[in-house]
Amino acid sequence: MTDYQEYLDFLYSALAFQNKKQLVLSEDTALVADMGLSSLEVMEFIEKIEDHFDISIPLNILPDVNTIGDLAKKVRELNL
């Protein structure tokens, strides 16, 4: 099992080129409220994660995901 921090690190690197505001990313950084990702950008980002871990992330879990940390936890659960 990959450690939570490794999931976080992957998400940070995957988000690097979408970090238009040049924020210092942390697990508390909100994808939409802080980073300003559009719904299309969120879906592109999700697809990148899905392909990397070879999983599908159900749409219905996304309402519970606000921050990078939320997403890392969900991806870890799905990849167990």
Add this chain to the structure above:
Amino acid sequence: MLFDKFQTMADFQAELAARHVKPFGAVTEKILSATEGVVEGRNVILAGTNNYLGLSFDPRCIKAAQEAAARWGTGTTGSRLANGSFSEHQALETEIAQFYGVDHAIVFSTGYAATMGMCSTLAGPGDTILLDADSHASIYSGVKLSGADIIRFKHNDPEDLAKRMRRLGDRAGQALIIAEGIYSMLGDVAPLQEIAAVKREYGGYLFLDEAHSMGALGETGRGAAQAAGVEADVDFFAGTFSKSLGAIGGFCVSRHAELEAIRFCINAYIFTASSAPSIIASTRAALRIITEEPQLRHKLWDNANRLYDGLKDLGLPVGPTASPVVAVEMEDRSATIECWNALMAAGVYVNLVIPPASPSTNFLLRNSVSAAHTSAQIDTIIAAYAGLITAGLITPTSKAH
């Protein structure tokens, strides 16, 4: 504030009002025929109605509706599970099942209720739904209510579907795959042979919404699956009576006997009044007509090809293939609104589509073709688009032929 989330829409409506444009909810003051009307004070050719076979004004359908209203009254005033199942409803269920060559059918009061109701009920908590990313809003509403895990696959991409089915492992065999025949906004057709092949490889159940393809595709008008020769792979067909059949209502048909039990679990079927008998009667008449008169379908395609080729020859960005839905994609919202207004001024009513109703961030001038259009009307529509180019409102994206 409760209303804050509506401010963007309020601002957009105010902008349209200030520009004296009313693309959404434009009032039709008079319907002159299946293809002509008076909209917002203008005589226009109706090129945004989904009236694919032009049956809304067929005298046989009108007569059937009139006679049914006289015999049964104007409404049922009740649910199909209570007092709202008349023999007309039952007869239509038998006939729509026969039309599809299966044994089971449910008739719903609207097409939205049919797809939303089925998609919210077929799969539940613990199940998995895989739906095409460009699915209709009724499908998205339904799956959201289902409680199932919802996984999108890329639009019309069987490889992405296969990848996601593989990732499901043992759960794939119980998954519900949802696709449409013709997609309503761009008029593109699902690659159903490939989707059916994925289903055969991984298992699962296939739900196909033929709302825009019933009456338009297939040897006997059953839709895209018939045209692709994969009807045996489809577990549930859904569709509507409000497009090719010229009325309103929806249906789901299936070879699975379980549909009869599912019927009693669908809130969108149970907790709403059944269709008025006049609607059911005109739908039955229309179903007979599309069965007996394949020439309507041929005329629809003649017109669809004529409009598609005409717009393509102008260099306008239309879809990859001809279809009863021909959409011109534009990137700029303001320019699209101007074009819609200019088309109205030229006597052509089309649909203005904005995201998220459009499948991308683009805006659409959506045209739907009818078998009832004359060739001259199609040419007038094409000429109106040529006028947009002449006026500098739209720039051809490919070289005009």
